[in-house]
Amino acid sequence: MENFNMSRSATFYALGLSYKKADAEIRGKFSLDTKAQSDLLIQAKAEGIESLIVTSTCNRTEIYGFAYHPYELIKLLCQNSNGSVEEFQTVSYIYKNEEAVNHMFRVGTGLDSQILGDFEIISQIKTAFNHSKQEGLVNTFLDRLVNTVIQASKKVKTETRISSGATSVSFASVQYIIRNVADIGNKNILLFGTGKIGRNTCENLVKHTKNSHIALINRTKNKAELLAGKLNVIVKDYDDLEEELQQADVLVVATGSQNPTIDKTSLNLKKPLLILDLSIPRNVNTNVEEIPGVTLIHLDNLSQITDDTLERRKQHIPAAEAIIDDMKLELNTWVNGRKCAPTIHALKSKLNDIVSAEFAFQKKKTANFDDVQMDLISSRIIQKLTNHFASHLKNENTSLDQSIEFIEKVFHIGELAPNRSYSPVEEKYKIKLS
Numbered sequence: 001m002e003n004f005n006m007s008r009s010a011t012f013y014a015l016g017l018s019y020k021k022a023d024a025e026i027r028g029k030f031s032l033d034t035k036a037q038s039d040l041l042i043q044a045k046a047e048g049i050e051s052l053i054v055t056s057t058c059n060r061t062e063i064y065g066f067a068y069h070p071y072e073l074i075k076l077l078c079q080n081s082n083g084s085v086e087e088f089q090t091v092s093y094i095y096k097n098e099e100a101v102n103h104m105f106r107v108g109t110g111l112d113s114q115i116l117g118d119f120e121i122i123s124q125i126k127t128a129f130n131h132s133k134q135e136g137l138v139n140t141f142l143d144r145l146v147n148t149v150i151q152a153s154k155k156v157k158t159e160t161r162i163s164s165g166a167t168s169v170s171f172a173s174v175q176y177i178i179r180n181v182a183d184i185g186n187k188n189i190l191l192f193g194t195g196k197i198g199r200n201t202c203e204n205l206v207k208h209t210k211n212s213h214i215a216l217i218n219r220t221k222n223k224a225e226l227l228a229g230k231l232n233v234i235v236k237d238y239d240d241l242e243e244e245l246q247q248a249d250v251l252v253v254a255t256g257s258q259n260p261t262i263d264k265t266s267l268n269l270k271k272p273l274l275i276l277d278l279s280i281p282r283n284v285n286t287n288v289e290e291i292p293g294v295t296l297i298h299l300d301n302l303s304q305i306t307d308d309t310l311e312r313r314k315q316h317i318p319a320a321e322a323i324i325d326d327m328k329l330e331l332n333t334w335v336n337g338r339k340c341a342p343t344i345h346a347l348k349s350k351l352n353d354i355v356s357a358e359f360a361f362q363k364k365k366t367a368n369f370d371d372v373q374m375d376l377i378s379s380r381i382i383q384k385l386t387n388h389f390a391s392h393l394k395n396e397n398t399s400l401d402q403s404i405e406f407i408e409k410v411f412h413i414g415e416l417a418p419n420r421s422y423s424p425v426e427e428k429y430k431i432k433l434s
Helices: 024-030 034-046 070-079 085-091 098-108 120-134 140-159 169-180 196-209 221-231 238-247 286-290 299-303 308-314 317-365 371-394 400-410
Strands: 011-018 052-056 060-067 093-096 189-192 214-217 250-253 273-277 294-298
Touching: 011 024, 011 070, 011 098, 024 060, 024 085, 034 052, 034 070, 034 120, 052 070, 052 120, 052 140, 060 070, 060 098, 060 140, 070 085, 093 098, 098 120, 098 140, 098 317, 120 140, 140 317, 169 196, 169 273, 169 299, 189 196, 189 238, 196 214, 196 221, 196 250, 214 221, 214 238, 273 299, 286 294, 294 299, 317 371, 317 400, 371 400
Parallel strands: 189 214, 189 250, 250 273, 273 294
Antiparallel strands: 011 060, 011 093, 052 060
């Protein structure tokens, strides 16, 4: 990887890989299960990373956080997954500062989802955020950013129709089954794995196929039983998997295993079998395609299905982007407020010093000097002056850094706000959203 020069101050990055450039095999190598994510956070803290969150779904693995150089974050990802730096380099993206913020907004609002308007990723961001917060890895800026993205996601979902209609990976799976399996209502359907995608797929199967021959198998049987109780489907023991495979006409695999759970040795088929692998990493070995009559479809194939619903959703992209712009402006106002606050406080302190010195001088020269009255008047004048400066700094047309530098120079207050290291969003992070 290119040896970038280290910057003197931490920068906010968003980096990772997604379905756009990385195929299922590569995404599988960089996939992080719950333990790997925990290990990554622990390592980050030990290595002095101040703030970050990490997400890993079937479509993307990403890190959002502060670092002096992106390689600090890339190293964390590669050392806690099965992917290499060289592989990452070929399929990755690295955004910083404003571009990184923009990317999180687009991901969190479903605009960057493999199926437009799929909002499942926002729950992953919330989970990642809470996990990092528990580890003390969320600073003020990241806290505000994530919460603003969550609010934007809610507004896009409720105020636009970008998620209208039933379109998701799980729904696309059922669409594919219905279109490609004749007489689906009378076929034997086996669902292996009851994670989130598995549950959603099962619900869609029950709703849209009107099939009474749907069976569930999960390594932890009670999880399957809980789902079966809600949907009135059959639960089979994990030990009966191979026997049930021989009976199935359609197999949906949605387990969370890091290695294939189905391969050609598992199958002793006497009839055709359609297999849908909805897992990352792949949970069905591609060698099953060597068996006559087996058709293997992966979720990447399903996500390419376009229909009228997706076309209608595209019409609502401008409305969603307008909401994002409004929420980014709100974030920008907050950032600028945080950035200029120390200078305003220092200015107020400087004006108070000037007034105090003038009071001391006048008291020596003036008989019956009214301390109380003059203190009241001066306080009001100082407040009015600082309010004018604050309004100027918060104006969206103001060049904030230049104005802060000018005020500090004129009033000699740079020493009261050294290096302008005010908070996690100030100049030391170079966060500029406008």
